[in-house]
Amino acid sequence: MGVLLSLVVPAYNEEAVLEVFYKEAKEITAGIQVDIEYLFVDDGSKDSTLSILHKLSEIDECVHYISFSRNFGKEAAIYAGLEHAQGDLVAIMDADLQDPPKLLPQMLKAVMSEGYDCVGTRRISRKGEPPVRSFFAKLFYKLINKMSKTEVVDGARDYQLMNRKVVDAILSMGEYNRFSKGIFGWVGYRKKWLEYENIERAAGETKWSFWKLFLYAVDGVIAFSTTPLVLSSVFGFLFCFIALIMIIAIIIRTLVFGDPTSGWPSLACIVIFVAGIQLFCLGILGQYLAKAYLETKKRPIYLVEEAVLGKIKDKYNNTKTS
Ligand code: UDP
Numbered sequence: 001m002g003v004l005l006s007l008v009v010p011a012y013n014e015e016a017v018l019e020v021f022y023k024e025a026k027e028i029t030a031g032i033q034v035d036i037e038y039l040f041v042d043d044g045s046k047d048s049t050l051s052i053l054h055k056l057s058e059i060d061e062c063v064h065y066i067s068f069s070r071n072f073g074k075e076a077a078i079y080a081g082l083e084h085a086q087g088d089l090v091a092i093m094d095a096d097l098q099d100p101p102k103l104l105p106q107m108l109k110a111v112m113s114e115g116y117d118c119v120g121t122r123r124i125s126r127k128g129e130p131p132v133r134s135f136f137a138k139l140f141y142k143l144i145n146k147m148s149k150t151e152v153v154d155g156a157r158d159y160q161l162m163n164r165k166v167v168d169a170i171l172s173m174g175e176y177n178r179f180s181k182g183i184f185g186w187v188g189y190r191k192k193w194l195e196y197e198n199i200e201r202a203a204g205e206t207k208w209s210f211w212k213l214f215l216y217a218v219d220g221v222i223a224f225s226t227t228p229l230v231l232s233s234v235f236g237f238l239f240c241f242i243a244l245i246m247i248i249a250i251i252i253r254t255l256v257f258g259d260p261t262s263g264w265p266s267l268a269c270i271v272i273f274v275a276g277i278q279l280f281c282l283g284i285l286g287q288y289l290a291k292a293y294l295e296t297k298k299r300p301i302y303l304v305e306e307a308v309l310g311k312i313k314d315k316y317n318n319t320k321t322s
């Protein structure tokens with residue numbers, strides 16, 4: 001048997017596009033000289049995604065799937081996919097065809113004959129995306145790269161192909177608060193980047209609202225940087241310093257000009273401002289504490305409702321014998 005490539009495909013409510021994806025991926029992979037396993041991860045879809053997966057796995061024995069007990073998020077789906085992928089090589093790919101399967105041959109070549117451990121992809125344009133979203137996305141990448149030692153590449157997709165070594169490294173990071181863009185950078189190894197123009201999703205709708213993206217960005221900062229904590233200490237120090245200067249200035253003024261009782265509005269403003277900064281810093285602390293709290297609970301990253309997997313790692317006792 002030759003090299004086995006597992007395609008891990010997280011899918012949440014993707015009934016509109018799943019079959020189109022399967023058809024296109026199948027066409028591309030037909031021309032590739034490796035064996036393919038499709039590993040769909042149904043992330044608790046409420047539409048007919050799972051029944052499409054039932055159907056596909058019946059007609060094609062290369063199609064495997066895991067179905068979650070509820071929606072656990074794309075990060076959990078990626079983790080589950082990597083954990084159950086049986087391939088020597090594993091690629092992560094979105095179900096909406098925004099990650100063009102036609103790059104696969106190029107990616108395979110880089111890993112199989114150019115000596116890379118991993119091939120990442122990044123989109124060099126954000127064509128078709130609302131401008132406000134692009135603005136905040138760019139701002140986020142700038143900020144996180146200033147704050148974190150781990151490089152988070154602007155425009156990097158989760159679409160990538162890696163060898164077993166990299167997969168095992170990623171799996172060894174069993175944290176609950178998973179920020180893949182950071183995790184992929186953190187593990188290192190020899191990585192090649194392929195670039196392509198942004199492609200809009202083939203059908204269906206994006207699962208990411210602006211608010212969800214914002215929370216994801218906060219998760220990312222907290223997972224890969226402690227700079228906000230340092231910042232709150234800096235704020236504290238700065239305010240003590242300002243207060244000291246003000247005290248000295250007031251003492252001198254009182255000695256020189258006496259003590260006229262005035263200036264309470266400015267005092268009120270200062271009190272409110274400083275209280276605001278204090279709450280802000282407490283909030284930062286709270287965020288880290290909340291994440292630490294969740295990590296200490298050691299909850300599972302996902303729960304499986306049903307699965308059809310290949311022979312090697314079939315721990316869910318399914319009946320399929322592919
Ligand atoms: N996805 C998932 N769980 C979620 C949200 C999304 O598995 O809770 C999957 C989704 O089915 C798709 C991929 O993650 O295959 C990317 O999602 P989407 O296309 O909605 O994100 P966008 O490309 O707009 O960033």
Ligand code: MG
Pocket residue numbers: 094096098201206
């Ligand atoms: Mg998409």
